[in-house]
Amino acid sequence: MTVAGVAVALCSLGVLTWLVVLLYAVRRGRGWLFAAAGGYLTAVLLFVAGMETMDAEGNGVLSDIGLLALGVAWLGGAGHLVMLNPTVAGAFRSRADRRAPLATDQRVRREQARYLLHHFPAAREQLHIGRPDLPRTFDDGGLVDINAVGEQALAALPGMTGAQARQLAMDRWLHGPFGSMEELAARCILPPALTDSLRDLLVFLPPLPEHPPTGGTPAALVEMPDEPGSGGRTGTGRGGAAAAGG
Numbered sequence: 001m002t003v004a005g006v007a008v009a010l011c012s013l014g015v016l017t018w019l020v021v022l023l024y025a026v027r028r029g030r031g032w033l034f035a036a037a038g039g040y041l042t043a044v045l046l047f048v049a050g051m052e053t054m055d056a057e058g059n060g061v062l063s064d065i066g067l068l069a070l071g072v073a074w075l076g077g078a079g080h081l082v083m084l085n086p087t088v089a090g091a092f093r094s095r096a097d098r099r100a101p102l103a104t105d106q107r108v109r110r111e112q113a114r115y116l117l118h119h120f121p122a123a124r125e126q127l128h129i130g131r132p133d134l135p136r137t138f139d140d141g142g143l144v145d146i147n148a149v150g151e152q153a154l155a156a157l158p159g160m161t162g163a164q165a166r167q168l169a170m171d172r173w174l175h176g177p178f179g180s181m182e183e184l185a186a187r188c189i190l191p192p193a194l195t196d197s198l199r200d201l202l203v204f205l206p207p208l209p210e211h212p213p214t215g216g217t218p219a220a221l222v223e224m225p226d227e228p229g230s231g232g233r234t235g236t237g238r239g240g241a242a243a244a245g246g
Contacts, residue, residue: 005020005023005081007076009077009081013070014043014044014073014074015044016080017044017080018038018039018040018043018077020036024081024084032064040073040077043073044067046066046070047070050065050066061125069163083190091105108141109139109140112139113140114203124205127140129143130148130149130205131145131148132149132156133149133152142159142201145204146172146178146184147204148177149178150169151166151169154168154169157201159193159194160198168188171201175187177204180204182227183196184204209217
């Protein structure tokens with residue numbers, strides 16, 4: 001029935017799409033299909049009304065709306081009928097069902113890792129929680145210690161651009177570790193959509209004494225040319241002062 005229904009919708013240029021969807025609604029008894037059939041019928045009526053109000057030169061606002069509505073009933077309706085096929089719909093549902101358990105499992109692992117961090121602080125170093133840049137066997141669900149990982153790990157965060165990762169690493173090197181998501185967003189001026197997506201992944205741990213919270217000197221400082229009269233030192237500012245003090 002799917003092939004015949006799509007053929008009717010395409011060959012009628014969307015005029016009969018409502019009728020095919022109505023047949024599906026009657027057979028399946030689904031209220032949303034009856035509503036969809038009514039929507040496609042409304043699109044056809046808009047097209048007819050637009051054609052009747054068109055002026056001698058073929059212009060008219062309602063006619064433009066009617067053409068657009070008929071296009072939705074034509075191509076959109078054909079796609080809708082394809083998705084009503086049980087095999088096609090089942091394929092999409094199975095893919096979504098396969099992803100859902102994985103996301104749930106990762107979320108549970110993150111909660112377990114946060115529990116360990118809170119109740120057993122030593123697990124942070126022993127299991128390398130939040131350190132995807134270090135070799136480890138413990139699965140923490142994808143947590144990232146924002147105050148410990150380097151620029152490469154920052155750039156691998158979902159939605160994070162290379163420029164944002166460099167800015168974050170530089171700000172952390174200059175002003176110290178971040179204490180919360182709100183502080184991170186304010187200091188690095190990150191968009192709300194990015195901070196919302198990272199909220200479940202990031203942990204804000206104080207830096208360990210033996211591991212400075214820099215993740216290495218930012219590449220932007222390493223690549224800075226020497227200043228005149230610097231005596232051949234590499235970098236300036238805080239990095240240069242540290243080198244001179246050594």
